Amino acid sequence: MERTSRSWVSRFSAFAAIAIVAVSSIEDSPAREAEPLGEAAVKAALLALLDGGIDERLRALDQLDLNWRNHLTPALVEYISLAPSPELQLRGIEILTNRTGQDFGYDLNAWFAWIWQQKFEHPPYYAEFKSRLYRFIDPRFADYFSPERATAIRLDEVRWGGVRQDGIPPLRRPTMIPAQAADYLDDDNIVFGLEVNGDVRAYPKRILAWHEMFVDTVGGVAVAGVYCTLCGSMILYETEVDGVQHELGTSGFLFRSNKLMYDKDTQSLWNTLWGAPSVGPLVDQDIRLPRRSVVTTTWGDWQKRHPETTVLSLDTGHRRDYGEGVAYQDYFSTDELMFNSSLVDNRLANKAEVLGLVFADQDAAPLAISADYAMANPLIHENVGDRNIVVLTDGSGAMRVYDSARVRFSAWDGEDRLQDSAGNAWSLREDGLTNDNGKRLARLPSHSAFWFGWYGAYPKTRLIH
Numbered sequence: 001m002e003r004t005s006r007s008w009v010s011r012f013s014a015f016a017a018i019a020i021v022a023v024s025s026i027e028d029s030p031a032r033e034a035e036p037l038g039e040a041a042v043k044a045a046l047l048a049l050l051d052g053g054i055d056e057r058l059r060a061l062d063q064l065d066l067n068w069r070n071h072l073t074p075a076l077v078e079y080i081s082l083a084p085s086p087e088l089q090l091r092g093i094e095i096l097t098n099r100t101g102q103d104f105g106y107d108l109n110a111w112f113a114w115i116w117q118q119k120f121e122h123p124p125y126y127a128e129f130k131s132r133l134y135r136f137i138d139p140r141f142a143d144y145f146s147p148e149r150a151t152a153i154r155l156d157e158v159r160w161g162g163v164r165q166d167g168i169p170p171l172r173r174p175t176m177i178p179a180q181a182a183d184y185l186d187d188d189n190i191v192f193g194l195e196v197n198g199d200v201r202a203y204p205k206r207i208l209a210w211h212e213m214f215v216d217t218v219g220g221v222a223v224a225g226v227y228c229t230l231c232g233s234m235i236l237y238e239t240e241v242d243g244v245q246h247e248l249g250t251s252g253f254l255f256r257s258n259k260l261m262y263d264k265d266t267q268s269l270w271n272t273l274w275g276a277p278s279v280g281p282l283v284d285q286d287i288r289l290p291r292r293s294v295v296t297t298t299w300g301d302w303q304k305r306h307p308e309t310t311v312l313s314l315d316t317g318h319r320r321d322y323g324e325g326v327a328y329q330d331y332f333s334t335d336e337l338m339f340n341s342s343l344v345d346n347r348l349a350n351k352a353e354v355l356g357l358v359f360a361d362q363d364a365a366p367l368a369i370s371a372d373y374a375m376a377n378p379l380i381h382e383n384v385g386d387r388n389i390v391v392l393t394d395g396s397g398a399m400r401v402y403d404s405a406r407v408r409f410s411a412w413d414g415e416d417r418l419q420d421s422a423g424n425a426w427s428l429r430e431d432g433l434t435n436d437n438g439k440r441l442a443r444l445p446s447h448s449a450f451w452f453g454w455y456g457a458y459p460k461t462r463l464i465h
Contacts, residue, residue, distance in 0.1 A: 042067050043125040046075060050132050054085055061088070065095045071120045073100060074156035075129050077111045081160075082133065109340040115156055116342035127155060138164040138252065143267040150283040157342055158269070158279065159254050165262065166249045169318060170213035176201060176310035179303050184314055187300025189324050191311070192234045193398075194294045195430040196221050202302050202311040208234070209327035210320045212250055212259060214312075215239070223292060224248050228259040228272050229328050230338060231453025232351065234296060236445075237275050237289040246289070256341040256456035273356075273449070273457035288360060291445035293430065297398035305416075306430075341456045347463060350452040355391065355399045357384050357446050358458065366458040370465035371448065374399050379412055382464070389444060392418075392428065401446040402433050 045067070048060035064072060073096065080092040089106075096111070097103050104110035127147045135142035137160070145155065179202075185191075190205040197219030208214065208227040215224045222245060227234045239246050251262040251269055255278065261270040268280025275289035303309060314322055321327075331338060335350045348354070353371035362385030369391060374380065380391040381404060390404040394414050409426070412418035418426040418433065426435045433441040455461060 039123070042069065042072075043123070046072065046125065046129055047132060049079055049083075049088075050129075050136075054087060057083075057088055058091060061091050061095060065099070068095070068099045069123075070100070070118070071123055071126070073111075073118075074115050074120060074122070075126055075133075077108065077115065078130070078133060080106075081108055082136070109337075112156070112159070113340055113342075116154075120156070122155060127151075130155060130158075134160060140165045140267065141252070144251065144253070144262070144269055144279060149280050151279045152276075152283050153255055153271070153278045154342075155279070157255055158260070159339055161252055161254045161259075161339070163250070163252045165252050167252055168210070168212050168250050170215055170249055171208075171211050171312075171316055172215045174214055174216065175313040175315055177313045179307060179309050179311055182299075182311045184322075185299045185311070186324070187298060187303075189299045191297060191299045191302055192225065192227070192294050193297055193302045193306070193309070193430075194218070194225070194236055194292065195306075196223070196292060200306045200309040200430070202299065202306075202309050204299070204312055204322075205234075205296075206322050206324045206326065207312050207314070207316065207320075210318070210322065211316070213248070213261075215248065221292075224261075224289075225294070226259070226261065226272050228453065230254065230331070231258045231273070231456070232353065232450035233258075233273060233356070233447055233453055234294055235272065235275070235447050236292040236294040238292060239289065241287050241289060246287075254339055256343060256453070257337055257339040258453055258456060271457065273453065290360070291447075293400075293443045293445050294447055295398045295400055295430075296448045297394075298396045301394065301396040301398065337452065341452055343456045343459050344452060345455045345459075348451040348465060350450060352451045353448050354451050354454055354463075355401070355446055356449050356454045356458070356461075357389070357401060357444070359384060359387060359444065361385075362387055364460075366461040368451070368454050368458075368461045368463045369399075370451075370463070371397065371399070373465050378414060379409060380464075381408065390433075390441075399446065399448070400428070400430075401444045403442045403444055405441055407441065 045060045045063040049057050076092050076096055080089045083089045102114055127145045131142045131145035191202040193202050199219035203225060209229050212227050212229060213224060222239045223236055224239050225236050247264040248261045251260045253260045255271060259272045261272060266281050268277045268282040271278045277283045277287055337350060354368040355374060356368050358366040365385035367384050374393040378393040382389050388404045388406050390402050390409055391399060393399045408421040409418050410421050416428040424435050426433045432443050
């Protein structure tokens with residue numbers, strides 16, 4: 001979300017600069033008067049911030065100031081980020097500072113961090129306010145937050161990322177080309193590799209960073225590959241559940257700096273790392289997208305293992321600079337977050353890479369393994385709940401997970417040959433491990449993510465580092 005969100009930040013900073021010039025006139029003006037209001041009138045005043053001229057909106061702010069409720073804080077913070085004039089922004093910040101005792105100025109991340117510590121009980125009209133506020137950016141946003149919609153997450157943690165719906169355009173049925181035709185790729189370029197029913201494909205990070213999602217049929221299975229640039233995760237989901245095909249896209253919003261998807265039929269918001277609806281009519285239907293295996297590796301290693309692979313073409317139908325490392329270069333170069341999260345854990349750096357594992361039959365026991373630990377320990381036996389797993393990490397940093405079924409491995413060559421404690425030889429394939437006796441151990445879904453992103457989705461995770 002870099003290009004649009006940065007332009008928004010620049011616009012917001014410009015408003016702030018103009019507002020500083022206006023501060024003396026605001027401070028010297030006589031106090032405005034307003035009558036005490038009941039809760040219904042407070043709601044009307046809050047919604048009045050969204051219509052009319054500047055004077056009408058300033059009067060609405062005065063009414064909210066005189067009749068302050070702490071639960072108005074999230075709505076007012078969101079409002080100052082989009083208010084149509086510096087004067088309104090400045091007055092909103094003045095109210096927030098006086099009423100909360102906090103002095104964060106225009107630092108939205110600081111305001112939200114403080115709000116999340118307070119755990120406000122939101123009034124029923126907060127969703128309506130959010131719906132009306134964001135419809136000015138994109139009319140489709142109004143459906144996300146309509147008051148009658150169910151929610152599994154705190155609405156004040158749902159933040160706009162700076163783009164409209166599908167403003168970061170997903171690649172739908174993108175063109176794939178043979179490996180030998182991909183002369184734009186160097187061996188050290190990062191790709192996301194997958195195999196579904198013998199259909200082997202590579203999706204370069206340098207392309208998906210601009211699109212964050214591809215939607216296609218791979219190996220006869222309808223899938224969506226969802227790459228959240230901010231939280232560093234690439235997950236491959238099946239998009240059909242119980243006979244229903246969910247057509248997914250990019251909502252434009254985030255939860256704990258984690259991309260939220262939407263489905264076209266119901267406009268429900270879906271949590272990327274959960275693979276489940278978070279806001280909207282699908283929340284209470286116990287839907288969870290099935291996960292498929294995907295591995296983060298280098299083009300050289302993937303092509304060596306799979307010379308028959310196809311790979312994304314640069315001909316995406318969009319004009320972007322698809323050079324390696326171009327998209328989000330500044331964001332990836334530091335440990336700072338563009339949008340903060342309500343949950344943090346300092347055992348690892350925010351953007352330290354982890355391997356995340358959560359299985360549908362063991363979803364109460366998520367596991368994260370630090371990539372540094374995996375590189376230092378390329379053969380790991382572990383458990384997720386009562387499931388036995390083996391994690392294999394090769395020299396490219398690619399981490400693959402298999403159901404070990406209590407088989408103990410004593411060695412592997414870092415490529416495609418393993419040996420178990422009984423002396424049996426095994427071969428590594430994308431879909432499983434096989435031995436010379438025909439026994440097979442299935443590949444398990446896993447994916448890489450930044451630590452902050454994984455922890456924000458699974459705070460009860462066990463961490464190996």
